[in-house]
Amino acid sequence: MTAFVPSISKLSERVIRVLALNPGMMTLQGTNTYILGKGKRRFLLDTGDGTKPEYIELLKTTLAANDSIIEAIIVTHWHNDHIGGLSSILNAFKNDYKVYKVIDKHDDCKDLKLYPVKDNQIFKLEDITLRLLHTPGHTEDHLAVYLEEEKALFSGDCILGEGTSVFTDLWSYMNSLRRFLSLKMNVIYPGHGPIIENPIEKVNEYILHRERREQQILNCLPHEKSEAIAIESLVEVVYKDTPIQLHSVAANNARLHLAKLVKEGRVGITEGDYTKYWIK
Template identity: 35%
Template sequence: MAIPYVFEDEIEHGVCKRLTPLIRRVICNNPGPFTYTGTTTFIVGNGVVAIIDPGPKNDAHLDAIISALDPSEVVSHILVTHTHSDHSPLANALEEKTGAKICGFAEIKNDRQINKSRIDTKVAIEDANFVEMEEAIQRDFNPDIPLQHQDILNGPDWTLEAIYTPGHINNHLCFLLHEEKTVFTGDHIMGWATSVIVPPDGNMADYMDSLERLLSYDIELLRPTHGPEIENPKAFIQAYITHRQKREEQILGQLAKGTTKIQDMIPVLYADTDKRLYPAAAMSVLAHLEGLVQTGKVICKDEIKLSSDFRLK
């Protein structure tokens, strides 16, 4: 099953839009190839509210979030799905403005074979005019309330459950709004594109496990931080899983043909993709290959990096 992508072209940056009785959104004016129309900040509840994914450091967006609140409203919690720079950095300024507690999964583990310093996001692939990768991490993120899987946060009219979903990055959380059976998915699942997995902070095996984990929940809607809502969530998640499984099969097929380098696989595997996005594609292929090495299907004699040679075992 192909992924049934959903798109939203007509949006207004910096304008509060009520989506449901419990959910409002404000979209930051930071559109791009990895953020789509921009970072969506969600306001959950009424009277006493939670804010999900405050976004990047952006004064105009901070003002827009504050303006979206009623004068008498109190922000009790600022929830961060993960610490990429388009999601978490505004949390501190928002905390200063509102007095709310910052909540998130702080720990980032990186004890795997891949050395971050060896990853070159501009690996030479044909003559592509590359877009810079926008996956900088806020390394100093220090939440007031560290969250773990299945932790619950409450307001007068809302209940949010943290769901640990590593993969895109290993401190990624989704948040389930029980009252509406809606999951705020951060970058774990997006409607307009697949999520980029960038080792070593991202891990494909973890990502696949996290997709399966979401399937176990009784949910009716997904709300990513970038792009529109996703209906029929379980079918969409299954399509994501199938897509990744097929990509792995394609990578194994390339190896079977004697193609040993990622930079030679990308133009074949992503023939219909904008060449500017090849660095992101290369990262995802690297993540797949890391998993295949871990499971013993593929051999890499050297350190696992974009320029390595990979072969079938």
């Protein structure tokens, strides 16, 4: 965590970032939530984790200072640091806002109603047009949001302002990253960390990082099924510079890379209790 992210930042005429004040190893400086629009009615993108009452006060202060109200809430994905603040916001503002997201099996909002969205769905107010992009990989339900008037991408947790992101499905994640390259982007506003002002370069950097790791894995795999190796053997070579206490995390990362390669038919996988891999 190197860059300073202010609690409140007016990033453009349509974008105000309000930090959810929940710093951590996975959240960096905290979750970036965004107030979008420049008129009376505005969208709120993400809600933080609900653990910091100070965030609610920041939200109220920012809306009042801009003579604006929340029209609706859009949630990028089901992780608690993005949706966990939803109940706190609804209670604090005494309002039954419509909350939009891709519906997912992990959703646990109790009595709160979530409104499903579709890929490429358009949300409009008088001064803003948002296109919702279903970009699975980090999670199955992940949404990115494209602000058409400013050619700005809100990347959620697909791309971070610092470091790299985690994923649950690498095949889908890579497709989502490549989809970003088809957009005309002036800037990326990430779910965590500072803004990204070299968007195409950053997306390509993310893709190249994963492709290099994939090639390292392929270089370690034998070409004969009879010589297939287990993930533990792979980790010892590919992640030799990673502290041993992090090898379990590295093994999960390698497992996700291998799942993608198996899906593509490039790598074979043995049946049984002790899974091994080889190049087909």
